[in-house]
Amino acid sequence: MRQTITKSDKNLKILNKLIVNGFYSGYIGPEKFELIRNHFPNNHRLIGLLNNAGNYDLKFDFKSPLNIFSKILLGLGLLISIISLIKGNWILPIVFVVFGLIMFAGFKLKEKKEINIFTDKLLEFHKTEFD
Secondary structure, three states, X not given: OOOEEEXXXXXXXXXXXXXXXXXXXXXXXXXXXXEXXXXXXXXXXXXXXXXXXOEEEEEEEEOHHHXXXXXXXXXXXXXXXXXXXHHOOOHHHHHHHHHHHHHHHHXXXXXXXXXXXXXXXXXXXXXXXXX
C-alpha cells in the first residue's frame, strides 16, 4: 500500500516547519516535495509526488550520486551474470542474486522506517497545531 499525504495549506505549513526546525532539508514545490532527513549517515531522500486525486504519493529513493551509481552497478552485475551463465559458471550469478536480495531487503526495511519516522513527525506537528 502506498503512503499518501493530502495536499492542504496546513500540511504544506507543517512540511515547511519540518525544514525550518531542522528535522529535514530539501524543498517543497507545488507539484512535488523532496526531503532528506538530517541524520548522519543518510543517503536517502523522501519524495512526494502529486497524483490525480490531489494527494502526495510518498516515494523513497537514493540521493542523486548514489542513485546513478546503484543503477550502473545493477546493470554491470546483470551483464556479468549473463556472461557468466553463457560461459557455464553458476557461482557468480548466484552470489550476485543473493547479495542483491539482501540489499533489496535492507532498502525496503529502510524505506518503511524512514516513511514511519516522517509520518510520525507529521502527526506530531498536527497534534501541536490543535493544542
